Structures are given as C-alpha cells and as structure tokens.
Amino acid sequence: MQGVDKLEKARERVIDAISQNMNLYGVTPSVGRLWGLMYFHDEPMTLDEMKQELGMSKTSMSTSVRNLMDLKMVDKVWKKGIRKDLYEVEEDWYQTFIDFFTIKWRNGISMNVSAIQKSLTDLQELLKEEQISEEIKEEAKGDIIKLNSALEYYFWLDRLVDSFESHDIFTYVPKK
Template sequence: MHDKEIIEKARERVIEAISQNMNLYGVTPSVGRLWGLLYFQNQPMSLDGMKHELEMSKTSMSTSVRSLMDINMVDKVWVKGSRKDYYEVQEDWYQTFIDFMTIKWRNGVIINVSAIEKSLHELNDLLENENLSQELEMEVKSDITKLHQSLEYYDWMNRLVDKFESHEIFDFVPKKR
C-alpha cells in the first residue's frame, strides 16, 4: 500500500466514524461525511469540489452545506479571484460541540416549555370550573405539580446551555492543553 493510500484509508475511517456519530444526533450520514471531508481539507472547498469528491448532486451538496451552516459547523469564506462560494469547517472541536449541542438543546427547551406553558394555562382554567369533580381536581393538581417540576428542569437546562455558551463549562471540565 502506498503512503497516499494509507492517508486516504486513515481519513476515510475517521470520516465514517464522524458520520455515524453525527447521525446519533439527528444529522444525516451524508452531512456528516461532508463535514469530515471538509475537516481534512487544507483549504476551503466549493460546492463543485465537494460534489466531485462525494459524488453527490449539487443540490444535495447545497442542502448539506446549509445544514452545517445552520448548526455553525461550516463557514462560508471568500477566496480571492473566485466568484464561487467556498466553505470550510470550524476547526475548534470544543466550539463546534458547543454550537451544535446548544442549538439542539435550546430548540428542545423552547418546544417543551411552550407545550408545558400552554398545558398549564389550560389546566389552571380547568381548576376554575366549579363543576369539576374532586377526583378530576386532584388529577389536574397532580399534573400541574409535575409540569412545574419539569419547568424547573428546563430552567436548569437553560442555565447549563448558558455555561457552555459562555465557556464557563471549562471551569468545571477544563480542556486538556
């Protein structure tokens, strides 16, 4: 096996692992493969270059790049003398993790808190119903208690996300230098 083949095989192994790992977090394997490809590039790539390397359609490449940009894993960069759009990865793995996870976590918190608040409003309105049986009143009060407990969790989750975004997390779990 030639040196270049060894390098390609080593890169492919890591790209495949990254792709599988990202799939665990709701990112399609093809998007994960694209990020892995960009990670090993020593220069920004155009959509045409990505298309050629991964043998995917330009539309699929564009959608994948947009997905990576939405989670702050890829940046659009300017290349002197070219009109094409070029892209490169954020090479700080810590920041990539922070951006990716906090975007996912915040979205989850927003969706769940919104549902909980709407349900709390409806349940509190139901408690005002004078015709509510004692059994149903106890059930509603139990649900309200559970929902308030869940709001405490989501408050904690927001504070955790804040610690990641402010990098205070590194005070508790330092980066190795």
C-alpha cells in the first residue's frame, strides 16, 4: 500500500521522541514507547496486541500498562463482547501533563515537607538543651531559617499543583 512506509516512519519518529522525553521524567523508554504505540492506535488494545506490536513479554506489558495507569496516562476500558482487558491512552495532552507532573510533584512535596517538619522539631528541641554550645545553637538557628524558607517554597509549589489540578493555570497560560 502506497504511503504506509512514510506513515510508519512519521509515527516512529514521534514515538521515539516521546519515549526518550519520558525517560527524562523517570519513565523508562519502553514504557514511553508503549504509550506512543497506544497513542497512534485508534482502538483500545489488549496486552496480547501490545505484546505482538512491541515484541515484549506479556509480564513486561502488564507492568508497563500498570505504570501508565498509575500515572493516569492509560485507562482500562470496557467494550461489549470482548472478555480481555482493554486499555487506551488519555489523548488530552494537557490532562496527561497535569496528571503526570502533579502526581510526581505531590509525592515530592509530601516527602520533603515531612522531612523538613521533623527536622524543624528536632532543631527546636536542640535549642532547648542547656548543655549545647552557642556555636551549635547558632548553626541550628540558621538551619531553622533555611528550612522555614524551604517550607514556603513547598507551600507555593503545592498551590501551583492545585492550579494545575483545578485548571486555573489555563487562565494564566492559555492552551492556545
């Protein structure tokens, strides 16, 4: 069929770019390649179809799909008359971006805020100890200032994530 090679080459170029780009954000190239394949597939796909297209094991496909589902980049769908699980990509790139990054940002915010708050508590207790030298107390006070500043950043980042999830961000940075 005429044009098939050009069509496949055009798709492959984009799939390669997507898989490499997703690698920058902690998603393996094979998972990025799977998402790219599914993106260009017009119908939901079974794990067997994915396996056949990419030449990977069914276990690997299942793990990759689960990873994409956790990132809200792929959904399980139902289709009358088909007994196998079907999966399709979230085609709204804006929503995919929002889901992908807000999941990662929320995890990072939570982990860092928790660590900072625990350290602030430890440092405040350290300041109350009488046998601690003034030098150590001054360093602890400096660390408290730094950590409170870091908390301000994480609270700002949390509000930024809220603006993505509520789509308020599009008021400031319109889609078009």
